Amino acid sequence: MIRSVLTTRSLSSNKIIFQVLVFLSHKFQEAKLDINQIKETFVKLQSEDAKSQVQAALDEGMDPVEILNGGIIAGLQEVGKKFEEEVYFLAELMMAGKLGEACIEIITPHLPENTGPAKGVVILGAVEGDLHDIGYSLVASQLKLAGYKVHVVGVNVPSMKFVEKAQELNADIIGMSAFLVTTIPNCAEVVKYLVDMNIRDKYKVIIGGAETSAEKAESMGCDGQAENAVEAVKLCDRLLGHA
């Protein structure tokens, strides 16, 4: 009799423990994604998981700007570091580029929008020899969202094309992206053309991309440099007197 009661008790307590474990494991599965998890999946280049984590984070209500900066851009920077350290090679760099584009495409419709009158016209592209377009594409979408008209001239753009487009579209700002030590000097060439053609004062010239800096911008005769798309909007606002 006593043995039977004890057995029934231990069975029912086992059942309770089992139910608690099931409950906890469900809770664990439901646990919200954190931004480092997204970044790590990105750095591991687990493409499908990274894209679905970005979507899941948006569905959970995570701030899209946080997903972009703390997950995707931070992930791309980490991949760049691994490339530098020769842990990753060109194939991984290319995969990261493609994955970055795909994630940004998922996030972009969720970014906050500005709906005022056009603040100014910006010409944007990567200088001659430079094929990095993820950075300036983000700058372009942030500027558009902030109320600028943006004309993207693409990658590997000859210096004179920046000048011609600016004249044709009566632009306010020429924005150049340069990611390589070998391509950054091309920003100075655009400034030189503007000076030679006596139209330097008509445009504000800004630069951005890995390896650019405010000091380099100044030494090349540019009006400013920005580290990221948010700062690029602030820079344009400041230069055109909107700030």
Ligand code: B12
């Ligand atoms: C992805 C990537 C690639 C992809 C680019 C894909 C694409 N469609 O863009 C591919 C595979 C094509 C590539 C190729 C190469 N790459 Co690469 N690449 C990168 C990587 C990992 C990420 C760049 C990126 O897109 N970042 C994401 C964006 C969103 O972030 P971001 O760069 O911070 O951009 C912000 C700012 O820069 C700013 N910004 C950008 N543009 C502008 C413009 C203006 C006007 C303003 C105001 C602001 C602004 O706002 C952006 C948005 O917030 C970087 C590493 C790094 N640390 O940058 C290397 C990196 C730039 N690449 C590098 C190298 C060496 C190369 C190659 C030479 C490799 C090779 N051996 O072939 C080639 C060169 C190709 C060429 N001719 O351009 C080096 C450059 C080193 C150097 N000192 O010159 C880096 C730094 C990697 C490293 N640490 O070694 N690359």
